[in-house]
Structures are given as structure tokens and as C-alpha cells.
Amino acid sequence: MSAVQRARRIIWIRRSVQVVVLAAFLYLLTANRPADGAAPSAPVDLFFDLNPLVMISSWLATRTLAGISLLGLLTLVVTLVFGRVFCGWFCPLGTLHNAVGSLRNQFRRVVKRTEEFSRWQRAKFYVLVALLVMTALGAQWVGVLDPFSLLYRSVSLTVLPAGDIAVSAMSNGIYLADPHLGPWHLRDLTEPFYRWWQERVTSTELRVFSGTSAVFLIFAAALLLNLVRNHFWCRYLCPLGGMLGLVAARPLLRLTSDPAQCNSCHKCTLACPAAAQPEKPDEWLATECFGCWNCVGSCSNQGLDFKWIPPLKKTSAGTVDLGKRRVLTSAVGGVAALSMMRITPAANAKTFNPALIRPPGARAEPDFLQRCVKCGLCMQTCPSGGLQPTWAEAGLEGLWSPVLVPAIGWCEFECHACGQVCPTEAIAPLPLPEKKKVKIGLAVFDTTRCLPFAFGRECIVCEEHCPVPDKAITFEMRDATDREGNVSTIKFPRVDPERCTGCGICETKCVFKDLAAIRVVSANEDRHPDNQPILSGGYSYEDSGNEAGETPYGY
Amino acid sequence: MSDSTRRDFLKTSALVGGGLLTADFAALARAALAADPVPTMSIARWDEAELAAANLTAAAVGLTEAAIASLGGMDRFVNKGETVWIKPNIGWNRRPELAANTNPDVVGALVRMCLAAGAKTVKVGDHPCHPARQAYRNSGIAKVVEATGGRMIYLDEKRYKDMPLGGEFLKEWPVYLEVAEADLVINVPILKHHGLTGCSVAMKNYMGVIGGNRSAWHQNMEACLADITRFMKPRITVLDAVRVLTDHGPQGGDPDDVEVRGIVAAGTDIVAIDAFGATLLGHRPEDIGHIAGAAKRGLGTLDFASLKPVEKILS
Numbered sequence: 001m002s003a004v005q006r007a008r009r010i011i012w013i014r015r016s017v018q019v020v021v022l023a024a025f026l027y028l029l030t031a032n033r034p035a036d037g038a039a040p041s042a043p044v045d046l047f048f049d050l051n052p053l054v055m056i057s058s059w060l061a062t063r064t065l066a067g068i069s070l071l072g073l074l075t076l077v078v079t080l081v082f083g084r085v086f087c088g089w090f091c092p093l094g095t096l097h098n099a100v101g102s103l104r105n106q107f108r109r110v111v112k113r114t115e116e117f118s119r120w121q122r123a124k125f126y127v128l129v130a131l132l133v134m135t136a137l138g139a140q141w142v143g144v145l146d147p148f149s150l151l152y153r154s155v156s157l158t159v160l161p162a163g164d165i166a167v168s169a170m171s172n173g174i175y176l177a178d179p180h181l182g183p184w185h186l187r188d189l190t191e192p193f194y195r196w197w198q199e200r201v202t203s204t205e206l207r208v209f210s211g212t213s214a215v216f217l218i219f220a221a222a223l224l225l226n227l228v229r230n231h232f233w234c235r236y237l238c239p240l241g242g243m244l245g246l247v248a249a250r251p252l253l254r255l256t257s258d259p260a261q262c263n264s265c266h267k268c269t270l271a272c273p274a275a276a277q278p279e280k281p282d283e284w285l286a287t288e289c290f291g292c293w294n295c296v297g298s299c300s301n302q303g304l305d306f307k308w309i310p311p312l313k314k315t316s317a318g319t320v321d322l323g324k325r326r327v328l329t330s331a332v333g334g335v336a337a338l339s340m341m342r343i344t345p346a347a348n349a350k351t352f353n354p355a356l357i358r359p360p361g362a363r364a365e366p367d368f369l370q371r372c373v374k375c376g377l378c379m380q381t382c383p384s385g386g387l388q389p390t391w392a393e394a395g396l397e398g399l400w401s402p403v404l405v406p407a408i409g410w411c412e413f414e415c416h417a418c419g420q421v422c423p424t425e426a427i428a429p430l431p432l433p434e435k436k437k438v439k440i441g442l443a444v445f446d447t448t449r450c451l452p453f454a455f456g457r458e459c460i461v462c463e464e465h466c467p468v469p470d471k472a473i474t475f476e477m478r479d480a481t482d483r484e485g486n487v488s489t490i491k492f493p494r495v496d497p498e499r500c501t502g503c504g505i506c507e508t509k510c511v512f513k514d515l516a517a518i519r520v521v522s523a524n525e526d527r528h529p530d531n532q533p534i535l536s537g538g539y540s541y542e543d544s545g546n547e548a549g550e551t552p553y554g555y
Numbered sequence: 556m557s558d559s560t561r562r563d564f565l566k567t568s569a570l571v572g573g574g575l576l577t578a579d580f581a582a583l584a585r586a587a588l589a590a591d592p593v594p595t596m597s598i599a600r601w602d603e604a605e606l607a608a609a610n611l612t613a614a615a616v617g618l619t620e621a622a623i624a625s626l627g628g629m630d631r632f633v634n635k636g637e638t639v640w641i642k643p644n645i646g647w648n649r650r651p652e653l654a655a656n657t658n659p660d661v662v663g664a665l666v667r668m669c670l671a672a673g674a675k676t677v678k679v680g681d682h683p684c685h686p687a688r689q690a691y692r693n694s695g696i697a698k699v700v701e702a703t704g705g706r707m708i709y710l711d712e713k714r715y716k717d718m719p720l721g722g723e724f725l726k727e728w729p730v731y732l733e734v735a736e737a738d739l740v741i742n743v744p745i746l747k748h749h750g751l752t753g754c755s756v757a758m759k760n761y762m763g764v765i766g767g768n769r770s771a772w773h774q775n776m777e778a779c780l781a782d783i784t785r786f787m788k789p790r791i792t793v794l795d796a797v798r799v800l801t802d803h804g805p806q807g808g809d810p811d812d813v814e815v816r817g818i819v820a821a822g823t824d825i826v827a828i829d830a831f832g833a834t835l836l837g838h839r840p841e842d843i844g845h846i847a848g849a850a851k852r853g854l855g856t857l858d859f860a861s862l863k864p865v866e867k868i869l870s
Contacts, residue, residue, distance in 0.1 A: 469808030
């Protein structure tokens with residue numbers, strides 16, 4: 001079998017692998033939909049466990065390996081042997097870029113100029129350096145640009161909800177209009193599909209996220225940049241690609257060319273998605289190459305092939321000169337960016353944002369931000385849809401990290417899914433009985449709205465929904481007088497700060513939908529002793545009727 | 556069924572004949588009522604002495620079957636080929652032992668009986684306060700219903716339609732279309748304490764077929780529940796008092812608030828069932844605003860004993 005024939009076979013294997021991996025990524029994303037139980041059972045964070053950038057940045061930020069998956073080492077070993085095949089064969093975002101690029105190639109002739117190596121491709125290394133420097137100083141901003149975080153966040157927070165709205169609108173439209181021809185109803189076709197969609201793909205309750213237009217625009221831009229250059233994202237920007245490129249500088253499997261066979265036709269240049277200079281003998285760039293085998297398959301003269309090369313042999317590869325000064329500049333840029341993000345009172349614990357209610361088990365803010373990679377797994381799995389991406393609540397440093405917005409949804413008492421799915425343990429994976437004890441905030445009444453206080457009407461909805469078995473909202477019987485002077489004795493609610501966990505269901509269910517008459521603030525959150533106004537003591541959680549240590553969901 | 560109808564006819568004819576002879580029409584009416592062999596209410600109890608040792612799953616099934624049998628069997632309510640909506644209380648993400656949701660085995664027994672009576676489809680669903688998936692699963696109801704051949708339906712927020720309740724307080728309110736379209740709705744509440752109304756039984760359970768801002772109903776629960784009850788035209792109500800929530804209702808969460816009572820009641824008069832439930836929790840029905848209010852509005856009677864419930868004791 002000639003090198004070209006073998007390459008073409010390998011290219012088909014690669015494409016199959018790419019499709020399967022992308023499908024697996026999307027499957028695990030949908031498997032992370034709100035669970036029937038207290039948490040999803042599938043290994044929904046597997047892709048993040050395999051991501052060495054998340055592994056190294058988490059370690060750099062926290063200086064500990066506790067709670068950090070070491071599966072990323074596997075990816076690094078594969079990269080040392082085969083080069084950046086992770087980018088060319090595995091990365092689901094890379095596969096999407098591939099798809100958009102192929103589409104573009106159908107309509108536009110690929111020209112040599114745009115497919116030759118550009119010195120701007122070094123940008124991704126500088127992005128990587130800046131991000132890692134920030135991380136080493138304690139700000140995990142890697143997640144903003146990490147390809148898995150970007151893809152997961154974009155699909156789960158924008159693409160999937162949009163799809164859900166479209167499917168729901170069509171299915172409900174057909175269901176309600178019920179078009180039929182004699183005994184044949186169109187809804188007999190659409191209803192089973194809709195049920196499958198809701199129960200296996202999205203959720204039975206529509207979940208939508210606020211402030212996600214920026215998330216979508218960045219995702220769309222990353223894909224559309226393929227119109228400028230094939231795999232623009234992977235070539236120029238991707239910090240994970242940059243890291244793997246550095247690791248892959250001298251892989252065991254390298255592209256070799258036979259200068260005698262080259263007639264400078266540049267078919268390989270045009271075939272290379274990475275601009276890795278396959279056309280230049282001895283100057284092939286291992287830091288750029290995705291190991292996709294396109295070049296080998298494109299050569300009419302069988303002049304190219306991948307061959308095993310002893311690791312220490314320095315021939316057969318070009319190098320990208322990063323430049324000491326540029327690397328230093330990037331590092332300084334990282335320090336500058338970090339400092340600018342931190343010049344706010346909130347970032348220095350001078351103030352606490354009452355709206356910054358973190359999920360239960362979230363570490364104290366600096367520690368939390370060292371770990372959170374803004375991937376969106378917690379938001380995707382939250383059954384009430386209350387976990388939302390931040391926009392300004394946590395400052396630029398905490399962009400797109402999870403915040404509970406009780407006006408949208410609450411923290412479900414019998415659920416601990418967010419901590420179970422978090423890939424970096426920014427939200428600790430608490431057992432359910434432990435999670436039930438965690439205070440994430442405190443409910444406070446707005447007596448200018450609350451019906452008994454403001455209007456003399458009975459209500460009790462907040463108390464009814466309070467999940468604490470012996471109730472964090474209690475009543476005081478008081479007289480209320482109407483305009484005619486009639487006096488009636490009604491229930492006035494009051495919050496018991498010892499028992500209130502700040503779960504927020506009272507706010508979600510409050511009869512006021514524009515601005516609830518009971519609202520949860522971050523005060524009293526367990527993770528910040530300085531944000532606890534209520535002196536507490538004497539109350540034991542186990543006395544409250546909660547069953548510590550018991551496992552629910554026996555059914 | 557046809558036999559007893561013929562017998563009724565003969566009896567009634569005889570009485571009418573006699574009545575015409577004596578021309579005592581008042582006595583005739585009384586006699587006709589007394590001769591009515593179709594019970595309107597039944598109560599099945601598990602022998603109290605054996606309750607502590609009872610297998611509650613088997614007990615719940617047995618009690619439900621006994622209560623429906625005493626009422627004349629499911630055939631009386633379900634016709635062949637009909638679609639039945641069973642409306643348990645699945646309001647909360649709570650396990651069965653905490654008595655916040657209807658007992659799953661009571662629901663399962665009803666699904667089986669409806670299918671045996673020839674129902675084409677038996678749908679089970681509620682509009683929970685908690686996430687539906689978790690509530691359906693943790694309540695144990697989804698598992699039992701799937702095993703017995705019923706279908707769990709997740710309510711879709713787009714499928715509530717404004718319906719003309721034409722009530723004294725509510726003229727219009729969104730009701731779930733599929734429930735309104737069902738041939739028969741079987742209301743299967745669990746008996747619970749309730750922080751506002753004192754107790755939550757069958758009428759309160761109708762809050763799971765409506766959409767809109769349900770929370771607002773708490774400002775006039777009596778009128779709202781009367782209006783939805785009149786709209787729903789209940790034909791059969793099955794009360795689950797196998798486990799009862801005695802405090803911190805309607806959600807509960809503390810096993811100490813749960814009492815095992817081993818009772819299932821069924822009847823055609825929803826107010827009588829509610830009144831019976833109230834007495835089980837130690838209330839006088841007249842003290843429970845929405846139950847007394849419904850009786851005042853002519854939706855049923857508080858005096859359930861006057862319906863001469865057929866009682867059965869199982870063990």
C-alpha cells in the first residue's frame with residue numbers, strides 16, 4: 001500500500017473518530033440535563049477531565065491536586081508521541097471548525113497565501129502565557145478561552161435553549177391546532193418526538209439563561225473566523241492548542257518529506273488546515289500540525305509521510321521562535337490584566353454583592369474563582385434553571401461563573417447535582433445530607449410589598465414552599481385593619497435566620513413576579529464569615545427533622 | 556350492573572305503584588332514596604391493631620381496591636375506550652415515606668383498575684411545585700405507573716388554556732388542556748396538614764391542573780377552590796390516608812410529622828370526602844374555610860355520614 005493510499009484510509013478513520021467524539025461530547029452534554037435523581041449518573045465532565053489545560057491551570061491556581069483530575073496527563077502523553085492529534089482528531093470544537101471550513105471550501109477557492117504559515121500564529125502561545133500567569137496569581141480566566149469550556153457553555157446556554165424553543169413552538173403549535181386528515185393526526189407524529197426531546201435531550205421545563213448574547217456572539221465569531229482562515233481559532237487563538245503545540249515540539253511521529261519528489265505544486269499547503277508548512281522539507285512545524293494526514297494524502301508524488309523518529313533526533317522539524325521579549329511581554333500583560341480585574345472593592349472583600357449567591361458547596365470567592373472554568377456544567381444540570389452565568393455580578397474576573405438568581409429558579413432541596421458535575425470542584429461535591437445544611441444566603445422580606453404587611457391580606461406562599469422540614473419561615477398572628485375599620489387576625493411571616501439556607505424557592509414562588517416581596521441576599525452565606533450579620537449558635541441542624549446520612553431516591 | 560338496574564327498576568315500579576295507591580308522595584321519595592343501592596361513598600380501613608406490622612405497599616393496594624369495589628367497581632366510572640387522567644398530588648420532590656405526595660401504590664392500583672375496566676389510555680400527571688422530573692421519580696409514582704401500564708405526563712407550560720370557569724370569583728383561568736379533554740379525571744389526593752387552609756384534601760389537589768400565577772389563589776382560597784371544583788365536575792374522588800402528614804404541610808419533610816393511618820376512602824361527593832379527611836386530622840369540617848364554603852355553595856355535603864359510607868375493614 002502506498003503512503004497516499006494509507007493516508008487516505010487514515011483520513012477516513014480520523015473523520016469517523018471526529019464525528020464519534022463530537023457526538024459523545026453532545027451526548028454527555030444532554031446527559032447532564034436535569035436528572036430524575038439528585039444528580040446525573042453519567043460521567044458528564046469526562047471531556048474536562050481529559051483537558052490538560054484545565055488540569056494544569058487548576059493546579060497552578062490552587063497549588064494542590066486535590067479535586068483535580070489527572071486524566072489530562074494521558075492527553076499529554078499522547079501528544080508527546082503523536083503531536084497535536086488532540087486538535088485534529090479529538091477536539092469537538094476543532095471538528096466544528098473542520099465542518100465550517102469544509103463548507104467554506106465548497107464555495108471559495110483555497111488560495112496559497114491564506115494557507116501558509118503566518119507569524120501571527122504565535123499569538124496563541126502568548127495568550128497561553130498570559131492566561132497561565134494570571135492563573136498562577138490566582139485568577140482562573142482560562143475557562144473564557146478554553147475550547148471545551150467555550151463549546152460547552154455556548155451549546156448548553158444558547159444553542160440548546162434556542163433549539164428547545166423552536167421544537168417546543170412547533171410541537172405545541174401542531175398539538176394545539178391539531179391538523180388532521182380523517183383519523184390521521186399530525187400530532188401523533190410530533191408528540192412522541194416532543195416527548196423524546198424533552199425527556200432525553202433538554203428538559204421538561206424550559207430553561208433559558210440571561211446575558212448569553214455575548215456567549216453566543218463569541219461562539220459564532222469563532223466559527224465564522226473560518227471564513228478568514230481555515231481553523232482560525234485553532235491556529236491563532238486557542239490556548240489549549242498552544243499548550244499542546246509546545247508539548248508536541250518534538251513528537252515521535254513526524255512528517256518527513258522526500259525533496260526529490262517535490263515539484264512545488266503546493267497541494268499539501270492547500271490541504272493543511274493548520275498552516276504547518278508541510279511543503280518545506282525540514283521546516284515542518286510540529287507545534288502547528290494537527291496530525292490530520294491531509295498533506296500525505298494530497299501529494300501526487302508520494303513525497304510525504306509520517307514516520308517514527310527517535311525522540312532526541314533534532315532533524316526534520318522547523319521551530320517557531322517565540323522570542324524571549326514577546327513571552328515576557330505576554331507575562332506582563334497577564335499581570336496587568338489580573339491587576340485591572342482586581343481593582344474593585346468587591347474583588348478585595350471590601351463589599352459583598354447581595355446578588356452574588358453562589359451554588360451550595362461553592363468555595364469562598366477567591367478560592368472559587370481559582371477553580372471555576374466557566375464551563376456551564378452546573379447551569380446545564382440545575383433542575384430549576386436558577387443557576388445563571390454572571391455578567392457583572394462577580395466582576396470581569398468571575399465572568400460567566402454560576403450565580404443563583406432566585407427570581408428565575410431556586411436551589412432544590414433534594415438536589416446536589418451542581419457540585420457533583422463540577423469538573424474542578426469549584427463547587428464541592430457534597431453528599432446530599434451535607435448539601436442540605438449549607439447556607440448560601442438569607443431570605444429577607446420587603447414589607448412594602450409582602451401582602452400581609454403592605455395590604456393586610458393573607459398569603460403564606462413562602463412558608464408553604466420553604467423546604468426546611470421545621471420551616472425557616474414561621475408566622476406571627478397579628479391584626480390587620482381594612483379601610484372600613486374591620487379587624488381580622490392574619491398570619492404575618494417571619495424568617496428564622498438560623499434555619500434559612502437561602503435556597504430562594506420563596507422568592508421564585510412569591511406572588512409578585514416583577515420583584516418578589518421576599519428576596520434572597522448573599523448575607524449569612526457559610527463561605528464568607530465576614531458576610532454573616534446574624535450571630536448564630538445553639539441551633540443544631542439534626543434537631544430540625546432533617547435526616548443526616550440518609551440516602552433518598554430509593555425509588 | 557344490568558341485573559341490579561333491572562332489580563332497581565322493579566323495586567321502584569313497585570314503590571311507585573304503592574305510592575300512587577296511597578298517594579303519599581313524601582314517603583315515596585324517602586323510600587326511593589332508601590332503596591338506592593348505588594353507594595356514593597366508601598371507606599376502607601386497615602385493622603388498627605395490625606397497622607404497625609402491615610406491609611404498607613400491599614395494604615395501600617388492598618385498601619384502594621376495596622374502596623373502589625365498595626363503590627360499585629371501576630366499571631361504574633370508566634367506559635371502554637376512554638381516556639382517564641389520574642390526578643394524584645405529586646407537588647413535591649419528596650419520598651413516599653414523608654407523606655407529601657399521594658401514595659404511589661394507591662395510584663398504581665387505580666391505573667390497573669382503569670385499564671381493567673377498558674380504559675384506552677390512563678395518564679397520570681400533576682403540576683408540581685418542585686421540578687417535575689425529580690418529583691415524579693422521588694415520589695415513587697413514576698415507577699409504579701410505568702410498571703402498571705399507565706403513562707406519566709409532564710405538563711407543558713404552553714398547554715394551559717384560558718378556560719371559562721364562570722365562577723363567582725374567577726371568570727377565567729388557565730387549565731391544563733389534556734386534563735380538561737380527558738373523559739374522566741380521578742382526583743387522588745393525599746391527606747395533609749396545610750399552613751393556610753388547615754388541611755389539604757381533594758379540592759386543594761385541583762391546584763395541580765391549573766397554570767397561571769397559582770400563588771395568588773391563597774388570597775381567596777375558598778372562592779377559587781369552589782370555582783375550580785365546580786368547573787371540574789368531579790365524578791370520583793379517592794382519598795389516600797394510608798400515610799398522613801399531620802404538620803408542616805403541605806410539603807412536610809420530617810418523618811415525625813407522618814402518621815400511618817391505613818385508610819383509603821372513595822366517593823362521588825368531593826366535599827364529603829374533604830369533610831371526612833378533615834375529621835381524620837381532628838378538625839370539624841365546618842371549621843375548614845374552603846370545605847365549609849364549598850358545602851355552602853351546594854357542591855356537596857359536610858355530613859359525610861349521611862351518605863352512609865360503605866365501610867370495610869381489612870387486615
